[in-house]
Amino acid sequence: MSARVAQRELDQLVLQLKGLVHVRALLETQGASPAELTMHSAQIARVRVELARLARTDAAGGEQ
Numbered sequence: 605m606s607a608r609v610a611q612r613e614l615d616q617l618v619l620q621l622k623g624l625v626h627v628r629a630l631l632e633t634q635g636a637s638p639a640e641l642t643m644h645s646a647q648i649a650r651v652r653v654e655l656a657r658l659a660r661t662d663a664a665g666g667e668q
Contacts, residue, residue: 607662610658610661610662611662613658614655614658614659614662617651617654617655617658618655620651621648621651621652621655624644624647624648624651625648627644628641628644628645628648631644
């Protein structure tokens with residue numbers, strides 16, 4: 605994967621993560637059900653894992 609593609613993917617994941625966090629906060633203020641909040645939290649966790657994986661791969665020069 606080229607550095608440009610890797611950076612674009614990292615940027616997209618960061619943007620996705622920010623959006624998910626903001627939406628979860630809105631859901632909390634609007635009284636969403638615990639199930640909805642749990643689903644959003646799980647998606648946030650998945651994106652964080654993927655972001656960390658890509659960051660490690662990028663730091664290792666794309667070797668992982």
